[in-house]
Amino acid sequence: MQVGEINAAPTVQVGLGRCLRSETVRVAVRGAYDVLGKSGALGAGEDLAWSEVRAEDGLRLGAQVFKENPITLVPRVDGTLEVEYVRDHRGNPVKPAGVRYHGKLHIHALPDRRLVLVNEVDLEEYLKGVVGKEMNLAEGEEALKTQVIAARTYAVHEQRLERLRRVKGEKFDLYDDERSQVYGGLERETAHATKLVDATRGMFLVWEGRLVRTFYSSSCGGATEPAWEIMTDETEKMPPLGGVKCGYCERRASTRWKEPVVVSKREIAERCLPKELQALKIRSVEISKTLPGGHAVEVTVRFENSSRAVKLHANNEFRRQLTPSRFRSTLWDPLEDRGDSIAINGRGYGHGAGMCQVGAYEMARDGRTAAEILEYYFPGAKVQKMY
Numbered sequence: 001m002q003v004g005e006i007n008a009a010p011t012v013q014v015g016l017g018r019c020l021r022s023e024t025v026r027v028a029v030r031g032a033y034d035v036l037g038k039s040g041a042l043g044a045g046e047d048l049a050w051s052e053v054r055a056e057d058g059l060r061l062g063a064q065v066f067k068e069n070p071i072t073l074v075p076r077v078d079g080t081l082e083v084e085y086v087r088d089h090r091g092n093p094v095k096p097a098g099v100r101y102h103g104k105l106h107i108h109a110l111p112d113r114r115l116v117l118v119n120e121v122d123l124e125e126y127l128k129g130v131v132g133k134e135m136n137l138a139e140g141e142e143a144l145k146t147q148v149i150a151a152r153t154y155a156v157h158e159q160r161l162e163r164l165r166r167v168k169g170e171k172f173d174l175y176d177d178e179r180s181q182v183y184g185g186l187e188r189e190t191a192h193a194t195k196l197v198d199a200t201r202g203m204f205l206v207w208e209g210r211l212v213r214t215f216y217s218s219s220c221g222g223a224t225e226p227a228w229e230i231m232t233d234e235t236e237k238m239p240p241l242g243g244v245k246c247g248y249c250e251r252r253a254s255t256r257w258k259e260p261v262v263v264s265k266r267e268i269a270e271r272c273l274p275k276e277l278q279a280l281k282i283r284s285v286e287i288s289k290t291l292p293g294g295h296a297v298e299v300t301v302r303f304e305n306s307s308r309a310v311k312l313h314a315n316n317e318f319r320r321q322l323t324p325s326r327f328r329s330t331l332w333d334p335l336e337d338r339g340d341s342i343a344i345n346g347r348g349y350g351h352g353a354g355m356c357q358v359g360a361y362e363m364a365r366d367g368r369t370a371a372e373i374l375e376y377y378f379p380g381a382k383v384q385k386m387y
């Protein structure tokens with residue numbers, strides 16, 4: 001991923017996950033706005049009260065029907081656009097609430113008439129809506145700056161890679177949830193977040209003229225791992241992503257889990273195995289491959305009365321299927337067989353690729369700068385100010 005031509009803040013296109021593929025969504029603009037289509041201006045107004053959007057031979061916006069798809073809603077005053085949500089990121093119903101966004105809104109109708117809303121926003125404004133969500137703002141300034149630089153680099157890297165468009169068929173480059181980086185529009189913007197973004201404006205993590213895919217996770221438990229082994233979706237093998245000994249996160253309390261996670265073999269079968277194997281009775285679940293830092297990368301499942309063995313990627317096909325928050329990490333002790341269930345004990349929190357957030361907090365406490373911290377976790381890479 002060559003850095004090349006970043007010489008001003010680009011915009012990024014973020015898919016609004018809480019209404020992704022809804023049949024209707026309500027939007028509002030608290031001021032003058034324009035509606036654009038492929039051919040140019042389609043309409044304009046002085047103020048858009050809460051209006052229902054729906055696919056209808058093009059797109060309906062309140063009382064107006066536009067014979068185009070997509071349409072783009074462009075507020076003339078930045079930050080006056082609102083989208084109403086009736087469910088949270090996990091799809092659970094919530095009390096309807098509007099969230100304000102910078103930038104503009106692309107509204108796409110899919111062939112099945114479901115909607116995709118995409119917020120196109122200046123990268124620096126986007127980061128202000130990420131910062132407060134992704135980090136503990138009580139931590140040291142230099143540690144928080146590392147995360148802003150990492151989030152900025154990650155966003156542009158994902159946009160250049162176009163992975164969501166190519167692989168998932170999405171109409172945007174970043175989700176607004178954990179699948180990319182949690183982004184809450186103006187809802188979560190604070191004076192502190194703004195200060196951190198402004199202080200690192202235009203700074204990216206670069207290795208030999210290429211953007212580094214700046215993963216980070218909460219606590220590595222002692223060492224980070226080769227990122228391409230954990231994030232198998234098109235992660236480049238490059239030295240900065242090879243993993244380092246951390247040691248910093250372990251200073252802060254113990255990274256050992258307080259109690260084991262117990263998961264039934266039935267649940268493992270239902271969530272992790274292909275349909276045709278779900279009826280088989282699981283005999284054993286074992287770690288069959290670990291990475292240099294100790295994180296499990298492969299789990300092997302064997303069955304009663306069968307010679308079949310299924311190998312699962314420990315993070316993507318096991319931990320993530322069984323909900324990542326429950327499993328905390330893949331830095332496990334040997335799995336304990338309890339008959340109908342498996343007990344897993346371990347250390348750390350998160351996938352273990354890229355920067356260790358708790359480690360970064362501890363390094364900042366030692367007086368290290370944001371650049372020094374990033375260059376430690378991504379060896380060989382350098383922080384560069386591009387604009």
Ligand SMILES: [Zn+2]
Binds near residue numbers: 220222246250358
């Ligand atoms: Zn660590």
